[in-house]
Amino acid sequence: MEQLRSLNRTVNITEPILAEDSTFSTIALSLRAVLEQLDKNAKHHDYLVALLLVLLAESGFGISEQNTRLVYIPENWKSKETGVYELYLTLRNADHIRSKLIVITCGDKLVLNIISHIRNMKIYSMVVQTLKYVNPYTNNLCLRYMNLKEISHRFKDKLVMPLRTDILLVLNLMGPSLESLPIELCVKIANMLFVE
Template identity: 30%
Template sequence: MNLALDESTQERLPQILEDILKRTLIGEKSNKLKETDIFLILVVVLLSENGFLLMKNHNTKDSQCLQHIDNTNLSTWKISTGVHEISFVLSGYSDIIIKLVLCALGRTSLINVVISDLNPEVYSVGFLVNHYIVDPEASTIPMMFHNLKHLSDTFKNKIITPVKSTILNYYGFSGASLKGLPEELMFNLLLLLPVSDIINVAKTCKKFFILLNNESFWHKLFLRDFPHKVGTAGSLEWKISYRIVYIAHQESVRRVRNLRSSMMDLRDRYDYTSSYPIMDIIL
């Protein structure tokens, strides 16, 4: 059975990756590839493993323009120095073109992905190439690479999963992440989390940031955490009201803890437990 990229070792790689690299090396006059070119090949293999099909032409939706990964040619993807563009589609949804642009910024490769005519959002992630390509001139191809599982996992989380979810959601199917869920269902799931985790989710991307600033959501969160304080909200926005009540609550908790700690110190310093049994009840 052929390996996946995340199963790679310094002895074995996916056969398709080795084949592309060997063919590309033969085609290069200098017989030497740049790190960015090698990294681009890794990205192409990752796309192929996850059900995406490459296209020969950047702008046509003609299914005849699909390109088999075995026929990849780096030169057709170069727009200008250090910049590559790939067009591809998700298998089974060939009417939606996805564009990936890879820019080399020193040792970092920045990947931007846009789903044409469907979503203005740009999915972006930067990779330190030398974390994965440790020796482009290694004696064997597998020894060129390191930590490809981390690359695969990061690429899936930042690019593959959100892109698939967006496309599936467009066609009415639940996707492979929170992004593919209906808004109301996602709110219900997030309401199971503590507010600190909800804030962290809002930091993950622009879409969640906008979504979790929804007044309706903060109203539900206020009702969940401070139902007895609803009458104090007044005319303020629910998120602002939540913040005010939350800070006051945390301060109250802090004071109680400090008082409890002080009383514990008193008990340790003066053994009042025999003379003042009420102290045991308080503590």
């Protein structure tokens, strides 16, 4: 219970915590930090993959070679020859199990694949129409994205949470506790419990 209280104290700020809670005037700090790492010549696909990195981080995943909880864009995240994005991921507290995000561009669409390196190397896939979520015609970071809740829920429900569940089940960490819930659910629970 004390963990929820301390979580709630850190949550009561005016900035949105989750990327999906960003508005036309305020963007989540994690999303802003990632967007500031993008090259000035970044394309709309780059912006969407950067958003996916933030959504992965919200669910406890990080880039394998990073040692911090900060979300960052690695130098070699996209092949110059093929335009394919390849990133190795690990789940916090399970960094010995690696997964791989492969994003293939196909016109305006991205084919998202997450491969788990557990059991029979399961693959979770979905196709995303980039321009439904990214506005390529603005330099204003707050106006860069559209339909954030939709892409957040779609990506997490179809790819991230099934992968996370597989990893936690293999490690026998899945159970009826707050520790097994994604951080965004813990934040929402904390907000509902301690409303003054």
